[in-house]
Amino acid sequence: MSTGATQGPHSLAFRVMRLCKPSFHVDPPLRIDPFDLLSGEDFSDDPASASLLRRHVSSADALDSDLSYRNRFLINHPTDPIGLSGLLLLPQSFGAIYLGETFCSYISVNNSSTSQVRDVTIKAEIQTERQRILLLDTSKSPVESIRTGGRYDFIVEHDVKELGAHTLVCSALYNDADGERKYLPQFFKFVVANPLSVRTKETTFLEACIENHTKSNLFMDQVDFEPAKQWSALRLHDDDLHPSSLVPPTSDLGGIIPPNPPVIIRSGGGIHNYLYKLVPSSDVSAQTKFQGSSILGKFQITWRTNLGEPGRLQTQQILGAPVSRKEINIRVVEVPTAIHLNRPFSASLNLTNQTDRQLGPFEVSLSQDESQMGKPVAINGLQKLMLPRLEAFGSNDFQLNLIASKLGVQKIAGITAWDTREKKTYELVPEMEIFVESD
Known part of the structure; x- marks a missing residue:
């Protein structure tokens, strides 16, 4: 930024203080016995002196005080270990600034010279890696003058919406005692961290x-x-x-x-x-x-x-993780709660067309990768069930008659659908476990 300002010592200087809530003042508790304030540390070693002191203390609590140091670290009240003094502590440093908070700062322009300055134009900006945000600009109504030892104070606020390095840029353009127009920039850097x-x-x-x-x-x-x-x-x-x-x-x-x-x-x-x-x-x-x-x-x-x-x-x-959509989806809607050995049962299924075109007709069957007799669960009756064509995004409910030939936990596996028009086989249903009981 070029202003034609004369380089050299400046009459003005910026002072910046971040405005934030005070914190609780914590005073670490000092665990002592009240008698320690009245006597030396070896006072209790002398029984005669300890007895004399007891007679001169009228407090009931003091009369019960243990001078043998046995109870020095006992907590007598719930607030004792907390250390809260009831006082609030003003911020001692700039502190951490987190994304999503409101940055609020008290800025003071001080005239530390021996002469008055006039026509002071003040600007305050937040500069990030992406943008520069104007917080204050007195160009249209400059500060008429700041006397020797005087100051001009203002407060700026900014909603923090970016992570990383930020710079609070404070600048003043003013006339010094000799009438020279001077430009003073000052930079205050801070880093915005992620709170969550x-x-x-x-x-x-x-x-x-x-x-x-x-x-x-x-x-x-x-x-x-x-x-x-x-x-x-x-x-x-x-x-x-x-x-x-x-x-x-x-x-x-x-x-x-x-x-x-x-x-x-x-x-x-x-x-x-x-x-x-x-x-x-x-x-x-x-x-x-x-x-x-x-x-x-x-x-x-x-x-x-x-x-x-x-x-x-x-x-x-x-x-989310990319979800691959099948052209045809079949799901088991319901199976009987009680399935008996060598007794037919019906499973309710639903066939859905997940494309924007017609599909089918379909032949639903069990895959023939192993002998029919060796399967613990097989189709009962006709080995192929014919289903009509499905419109785009349409669905069809149907029943499949099955029979179990082995006891215990068995799997229904290999249900497929053959599109008779497109000559395409769909492996549809993952393995599903059932429990087969005896009669």
Whole structure:
């Protein structure tokens, strides 16, 4: 940036202080006996002196004090080991800044020279790897003057939406005592870290594991999963986590304590898991369902720190494992609960066309890779079942008559469908276990 400003010492200087909530002042407890303040450490070794001191102390607690050091480390009150003094501590350093927080800074322009400066134009900007964001610009209404020893103060805020290196650029353009126009830039660098990591596990369900990377506890206000249009998501809750019996309805605290307290994720690596059930949305066409998009959705997360400072984060799109779609799918809808040896039974199945064209007719049978007699479960009666053509994305329910020839846990395997028009065989049903009883 070229301003034609004269190089040299400046009358002005920027001072930056980050504005954030104070922290609790922790004073490590000093475990001593009150008598140690009145006597030496070897006072209790002299029984005569210890007895004399007891007679001169009127406190009931003091009369019970053990001068033999046996009870020095006993905790007499629950607050003793905490070390909270009841005081709040102002920030002692710039501290860590995390994605999703609001960066708030108090900036002061100080005139440390012996003369007044005039027509001061002040700018404050946040510079990242991607963009430069203007936070303050007094170009249209410059500060008329800043006297010797005086200052001009202002506060800037910025919602942090990028990770990595950030620079707070503060600049001033002013006239010094000699009338020279000078330009003063100052740079304050900080790094924005990721407060949370979200790991997902996709099988039948989507599990989000949220881990706290900050140095303070996070109180999760909202963890919502926004599914892609082809999915609908159901959050699975554990009703036993926060039973309503914890706060009786007649309690005076009923209006203060929420029925469902916020989830607390402990500092320094605390983890909480959220479980969602994903099912194909009924609002999209069958064709969209079967295209196998790998985009599942994204998370909207909001939280607060110990003293209520808010944070918010939106993840990128969560991608699931690519799902290969078969042209034909067959599934077992129902089998009898009781299956007896050498007695026929019926299995209910469903055949679905997952393409945008007609398929079939079909011949449903058991594969002939081994002798029919050697199979523990075989088709009873006609070995091939004829099914009509299926329209695009259509389905057909049918019954398959089977018979089991061996006792115990057996497998129904090798059910196939032969497309008589396209001359193509579909291996459809994975092995399914059944239990065969004797009569």
